[in-house]
Amino acid sequence: MVPGVLWGPGGGEARRLVLLGHGGTVHKKADYIRLAAMGLAGFGIATMAIDGPGHGQRPGATGASAFTAERFSAAWNSDGGTAGMVSDWIAALDFIEREEGARATGWWGLSMGTMMGVPVIAAEPRIRAAVLGLMGDWGPNADDLLRLAPDVSCPVRFLLQLDDEVVPPESVRRLFEQLGSDEKTLHANAGSHAAVPIPESLASLQFLNDRV
Numbered sequence: 001m002v003p004g005v006l007w008g009p010g011g012g013e014a015r016r017l018v019l020l021g022h023g024g025t026v027h028k029k030a031d032y033i034r035l036a037a038m039g040l041a042g043f044g045i046a047t048m049a050i051d052g053p054g055h056g057q058r059p060g061a062t063g064a065s066a067f068t069a070e071r072f073s074a075a076w077n078s079d080g081g082t083a084g085m086v087s088d089w090i091a092a093l094d095f096i097e098r099e100e101g102a103r104a105t106g107w108w109g110l111s112m113g114t115m116m117g118v119p120v121i122a123a124e125p126r127i128r129a130a131v132l133g134l135m136g137d138w139g140p141n142a143d144d145l146l147r148l149a150p151d152v153s154c155p156v157r158f159l160l161q162l163d164d165e166v167v168p169p170e171s172v173r174r175l176f177e178q179l180g181s182d183e184k185t186l187h188a189n190a191g192s193h194a195a196v197p198i199p200e201s202l203a204s205l206q207f208l209n210d211r212v
Contacts, residue, residue, distance in 0.1 A: 132159070136169075
């Protein structure tokens, strides 16, 4: 079983569902994931998140304080790497559709959320729009990201932090350029990896509401 959580908007059944991909060293209920869920709930959109490979409540998950580049790579590959992660997301999505009836229509995920998002979106035609970013041709699945990015065809809003100290900004631009979407926009802001401005975050939620 893959640890996951579903947030539903108040006031009735949701027919729209956005998948939330968390970043490295955190988990499915990280504060900013919960805030994204709350923001989308305001539009009547349900959200779902699962723990990524080697994170959260996954067997053998490593605490944030213990993460190094080597351990991050080991965590990513702990449950089958990119292929295993895609299978986990699709299984979770199928379960939610079967049990709750909500349709998967969007993806929101930055940093490791993009490491997960690009392969899932490339494989899953039910996703009609995506917010991605803070990740490039870098990290333990860089080759998979470059190989699969041209298969992403839905509208994409892609975020970049110009002073990113974790993922080189030039690598973020390279991944953006490889996306196969006819509608894609790159949104660059000053600041470090985790310092995405609040207005940018809010605009990303509006983007999904407008397209799903």
